[in-house]
Amino acid sequence: MPLRAKVASSVSRTAAALSRAAGRGDGSVIGGWIGLKIDPDLLAHLSAGRAIALVSGTNGKTTTTRLTTAAVGVLGRVATNSFGANMPTGHTSALAKAGSTPYAVLEVDEHYLAQVLEATEPHVVALLNLSRDQLDRAKEVAMMAQLWRAALVNHPDVRVVANADDPMVVWAATPPGDPARGIRPPHVTWFSAGQRWHDDSWVCPECGHTIARNGDQWWCSGCPLRRPDPHWAVEDDGVLDPTGAWHKVVLQLPGKVNLGNAATALAVAAEFGVRPVDAVSRLGAVTSIAGRYAQVDRDGRNIRLLLAKNPASWLEAFDMADFAPTLLSINARDPDGLDTSWLFDVDFAPLRGRQVLITGDRAYDLAVRLDVNGVPFQHVRTFGEAVRAVPPGRLEVIANYTAFQDIRAELDRVN
Amino acid sequence: MSTESLRIVWIYPDLLSTYGDRGNMLILARRAQQRGMPVEVLEVRSDQALPATADIYLIGGGEDGPQALGAQRLRADGGLHRAVAQGSVVFGVCAGYQLLGTSFFAKGVQCAGLELLDLSSDRGPSRAVGELAGDIDPRLGVPALTGFENHGGRTHLGPGVSPLARVTAGVGNDGATEGAWRGKLLGTYSHGPALARNPALADLLLRWATGAHQLPPLDDTWADRLRAERRAAVAAARA
Numbered sequence: 001m002p003l004r005a006k007v008a009s010s011v012s013r014t015a016a017a018l019s020r021a022a023g024r025g026d027g028s029v030i031g032g033w034i035g036l037k038i039d040p041d042l043l044a045h046l047s048a049g050r051a052i053a054l055v056s057g058t059n060g061k062t063t064t065t066r067l068t069t070a071a072v073g074v075l076g077r078v079a080t081n082s083f084g085a086n087m088p089t090g091h092t093s094a095l096a097k098a099g100s101t102p103y104a105v106l107e108v109d110e111h112y113l114a115q116v117l118e119a120t121e122p123h124v125v126a127l128l129n130l131s132r133d134q135l136d137r138a139k140e141v142a143m144m145a146q147l148w149r150a151a152l153v154n155h156p157d158v159r160v161v162a163n164a165d166d167p168m169v170v171w172a173a174t175p176p177g178d179p180a181r182g183i184r185p186p187h188v189t190w191f192s193a194g195q196r197w198h199d200d201s202w203v204c205p206e207c208g209h210t211i212a213r214n215g216d217q218w219w220c221s222g223c224p225l226r227r228p229d230p231h232w233a234v235e236d237d238g239v240l241d242p243t244g245a246w247h248k249v250v251l252q253l254p255g256k257v258n259l260g261n262a263a264t265a266l267a268v269a270a271e272f273g274v275r276p277v278d279a280v281s282r283l284g285a286v287t288s289i290a291g292r293y294a295q296v297d298r299d300g301r302n303i304r305l306l307l308a309k310n311p312a313s314w315l316e317a318f319d320m321a322d323f324a325p326t327l328l329s330i331n332a333r334d335p336d337g338l339d340t341s342w343l344f345d346v347d348f349a350p351l352r353g354r355q356v357l358i359t360g361d362r363a364y365d366l367a368v369r370l371d372v373n374g375v376p377f378q379h380v381r382t383f384g385e386a387v388r389a390v391p392p393g394r395l396e397v398i399a400n401y402t403a404f405q406d407i408r409a410e411l412d413r414v415n
Numbered sequence: 416m417s418t419e420s421l422r423i424v425w426i427y428p429d430l431l432s433t434y435g436d437r438g439n440m441l442i443l444a445r446r447a448q449q450r451g452m453p454v455e456v457l458e459v460r461s462d463q464a465l466p467a468t469a470d471i472y473l474i475g476g477g478e479d480g481p482q483a484l485g486a487q488r489l490r491a492d493g494g495l496h497r498a499v500a501q502g503s504v505v506f507g508v509c510a511g512y513q514l515l516g517t518s519f520f521a522k523g524v525q526c527a528g529l530e531l532l533d534l535s536s537d538r539g540p541s542r543a544v545g546e547l548a549g550d551i552d553p554r555l556g557v558p559a560l561t562g563f564e565n566h567g568g569r570t571h572l573g574p575g576v577s578p579l580a581r582v583t584a585g586v587g588n589d590g591a592t593e594g595a596w597r598g599k600l601l602g603t604y605s606h607g608p609a610l611a612r613n614p615a616l617a618d619l620l621l622r623w624a625t626g627a628h629q630l631p632p633l634d635d636t637w638a639d640r641l642r643a644e645r646r647a648a649v650a651a652a653r654a
Contacts, residue, residue, distance in 0.1 A: 341607030344438030364641035
């Protein structure tokens with residue numbers, strides 16, 4: 001590593017440690033920020049010599065990164081940005097802090113994928129899904145797919161692990177080769193993790209015709225784009241690998257969506273040579289990730305925290321929540337996006353019959369939505385009021401980003 | 416009403432549905448049903464013919480590509496023009512509002528609109544993103560508009576339309592006026608589920624569609640609280 005990079009890396013670790021010691025944060029961003037100021041190529045220098053996997057997509061990237069880290073851990077030490085700090089500053093901090101490791105698994109914000117591909121020269125990139133998320137500032141879905149596709153053209157040697165069930169991802173993962181310039185199409189391993197949300201992929205990104213669907217299958221009515229046959233798939237309570245062998249997966253994380261994340265993790269780890277049979281038991285050791293899926297007992301209530309940031313993830317949250325009293329909390333602060341329109345993209349009907357409580361900065365937006373949806377609810381001012389309003393037993397909490405952090409703070413920052 | 420039930424058509428949800436646009440259809444249907452009106456809702460995709468016999472047509476927001484494609488298909492289809500000629504109600508939001516005019520810009524190219532409203536749109540110097548508020552044309556008898564806008568367009572009104580509102584916060588058409596209306600056609604930059612925050616506007620569309628001078632009042636407690644909260648937030652941001 002060049003001297004400048006060594007200094008930058010050392011200062012970066014110190015700053016992160018100071019930030020934690022001062023109680024100013026978890027240090028997962030500040031260290032990288034300072035390090036990159038000293039050496040703008042620090043992320044590239046820290047990446048050199050490591051076999052790296054990047055994990056990106058609208059939903060599930062934090063959980064999939066954690067599961068993949070567990071799976072690749074079969075081979076040796078793995079650096080990872082486990083606090084969800086998923087931009088280059090977070091990657092720089094994570095690698096500097098980890099010191100020398102043979103492997104790294106990095107969660108990447110979908111907007112930064114091209115930049116991080118460039119800096120880290122990864123062995124594998126996993127593309128999970130693309131759907132609408134914080135549209136007041138995020139790129140719209142088709143534009144994001146185009147960015148991914150363009151980025152992959154520049155990295156023909158990276159191995160792509162991509163979701164066969166999402167037409168936008170399939171299109172992004174399959175840029176055409178260009179023999180004249182010596183560019184081959186990327187090598188793609190397909191996984192099927194199921195996709196409940198279809199409303200951002202009715203129009204073919206290649207030709208503009210309608211995407212038709214039947215069961216798991218989908219195909220464009222105007223061009224050859226269609227669902228590729230997956231190499232890895234969820235089947236019952238396990239995962240089918242490319243050899244046709246089925247592996248039972250016992251997770252502590254709820255929902256079919258997490259079984260899909262487990263399949264993705266096994267597929268990514270296999271690109272490093274990890275056998276699924278060796279990795280699968282390690283997935284079951286993952287309990288909660290920065291509060292997501294965490295369970296806390298308070299006043300006789302077993303409170304479980306589910307994070308849901310956009311329409312696709314709300315649908316998954318309803319699937320994984322028990323039929324139990326449910327608190328919904330919505331904010332619209334900067335990290336959440338300022339626009340609450342998406343509430344009308346979510347069908348809250350699955351909550352009918354459950355005791356529903358609502359809270360958060362934007363509880364009234366939610367109230368109007370639930371009213372139109374015919375879902376009875378009770379508005380509470382505080383988390384404590386919600387806990388008192390439900391009988392002993394399970395209380396499911398579904399909240400968007402800052403609302404989730406507020407409730408996590410009430411529960412002593414549970415991890 | 417055209418038949419014994421109120422028919423609401425949501426035009427091209429496969430192309431023009433970006434910010435919870437479904438909400439407007441759900442809200443109109445619910446408010447009609449709560450008054451005991453039978454309601455029929457139809458989602459017509461862009462590869463289907465548009466029926467010309469519905470009472471209310473809704474057009475939502477979308478990215479440039481789908482907006483241009485939507486305008487092209489609606490011009491070729493002709494169903495919306497026939498419906499308007501028969502007196503149907505049209506409510507356009509954001510991209511759906513722009514394409515009711517004579518022309519708009521998508522992907523840097525001027526596109527022909529449906530020429531149902533005397534207005535044209537081009538690109539503004541910057542994107543308008545944030546709370547939008549305004550005082551609605553008093554002839555419509557509807558309280559102040561509240562919404563959220565997210566668009567790069569600026570819209571210029573011709574003499575054949577009236578502004579929907581005078582802007583008090585945000586940008587709307589051009590920082591001074593917001594939206595437009597003529598007869599039973601109405602468009603706004605208040606995007607997505609615009610009617611969630613403006614139940615009186617929803618009832619205006621229902622009155623236009625049914626010919627009723629008045630509709631039985633509904634319990635709008637939550638919408639009223641939401642409106643008051645947004646009004647206060649806009650005032651606080653200005654202070």
